Amino acid sequence: MYIFVYICQIDMKNIQKVVAYLLGTFLFPVSMMGQSEEVIPLVTIPAGVFYMGGAAEGEDFDEAPIHQVVLTSSFKMGKTEVTNAQYEAFCPEHRALRGKNGLSKEDDEAVIFVSYYDAVAFCEWLSRKEGKIYRLPTEAEWEYACRAGSYYPFSMGDELPSNYQKNQRVVRNYAPVSLKVAQTPPNTFGLYDMHGNVEEWCQDWYGPYSSEKQMDPVGQSNGCFRVTRGGSHNTPEKFLRSSNRMAMIPEDKHAQTGFRVVQADYPKGKPQTMEPFVLSNQQISQKMISWKRKSSPSLFIPPIPFVIQPDCSSQTPFYKHNHQPAITWCDNGDLLAIWFTADNENGREMVVLTSRLRAGAKEWEPASLFFKVPDRNMTGSALLNDGCGTLYHLNGVEASGDWQNLIMIQRISKDNGKTWSYPRIIASEHAKRHQVIAGTIKTKEGWLIQLCDAGPGGQDSTAIHVSRDGGENWSDMGGSIAGIHAGIVQLKDGKLLAFGRNNNIPDSTGQLRMPMSISDNMGKSWRYFASEFPPIDGGQRLILKRLNEGPILLVSFTDHPLRTPKNERGIIFKDDEGKEYRGYGMYAALSYDEGKTWPVKKLITDCNYRFLNGGGWTQFFEMDATHAEPRGYLAATQTPDNVIHLLTSRLHYRFNLAWLEEPISGRYIHEKNH
Template sequence: MSARWTVILFLLVQPGMQSIARQKNSIGIQLVDVKPGTFNMGSNRGNEDADESPVHAVTISTGFKMSATEITNKQYEAFDPAHSKLRGQHGFSLKDDEAVVFVSYEEAVAFCAWLSRKERKPYRLPTEAEWEYACRAGSATDYNTGNELPAAYQKLQHTNRTPVPVSLQVAQTPPNAWGLYDMHGNVEEWCSDWYGAYTAGAQIDPVGRKTGMSRVTRGGSHNTPVKYLRSANRQGMLPEDKHWLTGFRIVQGALPATKAIAAEPLPANSQAVSQQKYLWKKVTEPFFDAPVVYVVKPDSSAGIPFYKHNHCPAITWCPNGDLLAAWFSTNAENGREMVILASRLRAGKKSWDTASLFFAVPDRNTTGTSLLYDQKGMLYHINGLEVAGDWQNLAMVMRTSTNNGATWSKPELIAREHTKRHQVIAGSLITKEGWLVQLCDADPGPRGGTAMHISKDKGAHWTTPYNLPITPLFKENSMGGLIAGIHASVVQLNDGRLLALGRNDNIKTDSVTERMPMSISNDGGATWQYEASVFPPINSGQRLVLRRLNEGPLLLISFTHTPGKPGTEGMDFTKPNGEVFKGNGMYAALSFDEGKTWPVKKLLTDGTIRQLNGGAWTGLFTMDAAHAEPKGYLAATQTPDNVIHLISSNLYYRFNLAWLEK
């Protein structure tokens, strides 16, 4: 028996089957009657799918009509003819009868409002509960076809770094028991609810939260692992976002009059935040504090999505004296479970708060975080946002806070296109002209370079200082539009030029010796000249810091070598008594002449023997007089008291310029 006939036979005998009544509306949308009923919503899978719990009984008290298929290009363009220019973008959805994509939540709602006026009938997006009820069609299994989704329904059900075009033609596989097509896959579908945690207990016609950050999407899509196509799986998007994975279907019928659930409480990093301006006192005596852990795992009962891989941090100081650190938490760096967590070191405290949720868009990879205080009352948070998993096709999102991070503005897409050159790097800066500069990895490959984004109006508008195709453009010793190396860091020199250092794209000084590349721009980042720096190159699991200190010198924090790479072990360092020794791991270097020379190089250890855990790709290591942390993604800030605050992937360091010069 063929797979298609097996599916049809299953649909004919599954429980909960309703008689199918269909009608077409004025623009050819086929509508299916969905009768009232009760079902168990959610699942108890836990871990990455914990937001599907608890399972709770939901009654849909009033029937409604739902479009048998996702809205097609032809149907949507009866409302918005200009959308036709998006047909075929990235190779998707070119034909009339393919599901429409590149539609935001607001645009889907506007379509429903237009159709309601046109027909004098109420059209809208389904609630999340209505969507799952209709998808299940009486089933209680992972899919409405059982606990497996037959191959006939699947369209490249794995993550592709570069999305692979497939046909999005609707109704090409059998409908579910209630006559609805493509409820598993094809494209994701917008729902009307704000995304938020479920509440326990039986419910009637739930409509979700009063407000939130993301709107719910359901059903999964092409170019996506099949587990995201389950009936219970919850996804979400920022309402103004749009891309090639998401479209929508509609409901005819009034929105339930149920009262929305209150918005979720603020996370711990936004609670009890002091608004008192901190009085900083300059620290002049040399000091180096023993490193402490800042990634503090929350109690499992707290419901905070804390995963095994915590990495890629950012840090800033706040005017109330707090430090705020943020990083991603995930099981895999290309995982869709990824969230951004944060912690505070509150003014006067020695221990960091327990990690709490800072930023998340359900089932979207959010690689790359930056934090910055402009010293005029504004905190900036900039983050990458993927279409799905991986970290190549990112948009850039920005939030701001004027109250020390107690509350944040609505996330705004400052670079809407999901594409390369948007993987945010910690280490934003403000130039002497007042421009906000954000660096991003240009390409996920090892020789991808670093791109620059600039805002001249405090983040309201962003531009790039170059006009180059989306390809790696670094070529040794030549002019180009990208900084050499990924994960780069940049400073503005006193004469206005920009100087950057990065990882990979190394430059040889002779037939065997490689050095970290240095990039210099005389035109605000439009073009760069490349040359070898005096520093050894870094590689996997390592990210440097380059910044100007309050006192004037340039500070580089990097690593002597990449562990496991033969022939690169260690660097020579000089003790105060003039003795030279071989040191290994994280070091600081100082330049007092705008990067021409770096006379001070110091291993970041006080010589005390310690067993430490660097987390992420670093793991356990021993710190002693000749060994510092061997790996880690670094981020740093300097407070007005001139204390340097450095974080790696798991550890927090605190020291000052006087100690570096000692």
């Protein structure tokens, strides 16, 4: 009765605060609410000296250099991660997230789906409640407390005991394991779940280590990402090591990250100065180029590599698999390309690299780091010059490994890609339909369209996201384009035309063809048709683009060299005399009537023999009069001078509309093939 009367007499604006207080009283007995006992059970971590970091092999490069750290004061740390019951005393509405993804349903399970700012707000609330300073641990405090005097990979030895294992592997769908805290033995400091259960937010901005001895370090003065530590359920064991470093965009929240608290004064260490995020120390010209439009004569420049391995001294991560490019032009005349590098496509080591072909240069520069959220899979990148002085970068970011549970982020640059804005989350749910595809377009209304694979499988479809306000807000339109890795153009009547890989449709003869999708409501719904083009498959991605001169350009492949039956390989082309010949590999097709017919089809080769390395899934191939590159993930841009720049997985091709429209000499084909 007294509780009811009290609530009815207060101002409505304070009801939530009173409810939180009362919930806290019920969840934590009165005996726990005094100054002598804390809401969160704590253990004292003694002051001490330790060596922080690791051997920094391969993808763990950010664990170096090992450096000495002195923690001059003891501090108290939560015995366990903050639980649902504890967090919901502060934020009752969080209860609605219990059980999401089949995880963390009970009071005594670690809270998840909390951002860095949520965790900080909880600490501030608890500080006011108890009259003591609560905060997140610094990265140094966390590693010191985790190691508990040990320099083995884990506080208890070289490997985690079997009872710590909670589906420690890469999974596309989280196994619904219990996140109940304190189910494994504590370390020698008395802390539970420092290896696994859930990742834990730390106070620091993520940044490189210094080799110098440090007193009470607090990390960087600024940055893009906040450190997380400890690894989680549904994560391979190596990410649970004491020295392993992870980080997240502070606004991000997902099913693998929670936090624990520290009760102590804020450390007095001086933050390390960190410069605003730049691609490199190289100067990038800001002089606007005067583009000279080239309509003729025909132009074809032999392909050159744009994936250039960096020098080891640059410390740029570079792995064996380089793939999935995007490209755009800059107002200063440069070309900017990005792609991922990884050992495994579902690996957390994946990094987005960049290279630049400066105006007038003959070779691309060595690769440098473009974008990386530490220990997250980064599948899917796109670039766009909006024609008004702004470059857009969109990327997928996984919660962990694989490429299914992605958020979408966006950055912009107004200085030709020298500096980029803070990564802003534009699709916050770690879910399907967020795997970014190169080929962002701007419609005649000025809207931006971004395509994303709608699922991780080869037979999934493509989602369409639209921004009507220059990238400030994005909406998933709900409809699905047939096939993955789709390309899209807007037709003159406002409809959208798209082609995709797989989800093939039989034509009137029963032969499977590449699917064509058309929408007359900006992607809310689609109609599907069999196109006249052969289907493509693994290791292949098409291009669909409206050229500056008006025609629509499709670049695709005649077949799949490993999956298409031999008697169905290649398609028929015509030479300058109208004679037919069979060609194989990458080709271009042109439509002058908004995709109804495609009268021009041409292999992308100048007929000269070359032995080339296509990188990615393509590897080595021979180019001649009837053979072009057989596979590759394609990306393209057309500069204001009308030159078409086409990237495959490793190579950069340059040609123009006049060259595409120029038939290959039949005599030349005959001579080269005999």
